[in-house]
Amino acid sequence: MVFVLCCFPWQLVAARKQIKNLPGFDGLLPFALETGYLEVDEEKGVEFFYYFIESENNPKEDPLLLWLTGGPGCSGFSGLVLEIGPLSFDVQGYTDGLPSLLYKPDSWTQVSNVIFVDSPAGTGFSYSRTLEGLQTSDSETVRQLQNFLSRWLEKHPKFKSNPLYISGDSYGGKIVPVLTHEIAIAKDSDGAPFNLKGYLAGNPFTDRNFDFDAKIPYFHGMALLSDELYESTKKICRGKYLHPSNDNCVKHLDAVTEVITDINPNHILEPYCERRPRPGENHIRKFAKKFYEEISFGDSGLTTECRLLGGIYGAVQIFIGIILTIY
Incomplete structure (x- = not known):
């Protein structure tokens, strides 16, 4: 049947x-x-x-x-x-x-x-x-x-x-x-x-080249990257990040990746919950967790449990954050 x-x-x-x-x-x-x-x-x-x-x-x-x-x-x-x-x-x-x-x-x-x-x-x-x-x-x-x-x-x-x-x-x-x-x-x-x-x-997909190259300026604009790392990466990679043109660019992008490892790629204000962790990333996640625990930023009031965004407020956050999406 x-x-x-x-x-x-x-x-x-x-x-x-x-x-x-x-x-x-x-x-x-x-x-x-x-x-x-x-x-x-x-x-x-x-x-x-x-x-x-x-x-x-x-x-x-x-x-x-x-x-x-x-x-x-x-x-x-x-x-x-x-x-x-x-x-x-x-x-x-x-x-x-x-x-x-x-x-x-x-x-x-x-x-x-x-x-x-x-x-x-x-x-x-x-x-x-x-x-x-x-x-x-x-x-x-x-x-x-x-x-x-x-x-x-x-x-x-x-x-x-x-x-x-x-x-x-x-x-x-x-x-x-x-x-x-x-x-x-x-x-x-x-x-x-x-x-x-x-x-x-x-979290709209438009063009792979455009979307990917827009991530680095976005990270910087949202204060996720330091001015020094951003300017250096931009200069070395010449503003093109999808296909690195030299080894130095690759190293800079690796540094960027480490910095934003614990950030939710779909919405930076939401908890990061990877259902299937990639090999080799666990030690970075643990280091980042320990780092944030040791530095007192005060209580943000945001929950850290993994959850799906399905409600009005969660989904509206995504739509309000159309420009704020990094994936």
């Missing part, structure tokens, strides 16, 4: 459905969840699967967010249970078998309507009836997502007037701005039904 569902998903009923309960969740869901398929490319037979959760505050007036998880190829479900959605796995209480789901009262769906999409084709439950439909690209994904949003609003006309925000994280940094631009053009040119207000991008 699993083989049939995986290989022939187009035989499933592509319709909207209201979901009242989920495996692993105790009782009825305390929020309105809809799932369904929408055809985004008729010629190639591409269908996008989505999860839609109405705002638990005021669905008629609260913003409508299209959320694009990174990857490319990460399911919208991960955004729902691991990032900004109202559910999370009961990790601490897990022993065996089906994992339990817990309700998160501080999710983004408390104040916004959120559409989580499986994109591009082949991601999650999204599929293509043709092999050509699986040979996708960023530009193709943008086009199909624009079609998706247009058709979704056609089937949900009561949300056409809601403020629309295109949002996402990680690899979404390549998709979100372009999709927003295309939607803005469509809105201005043919009066498409988009009440577009802006976009959100958390």
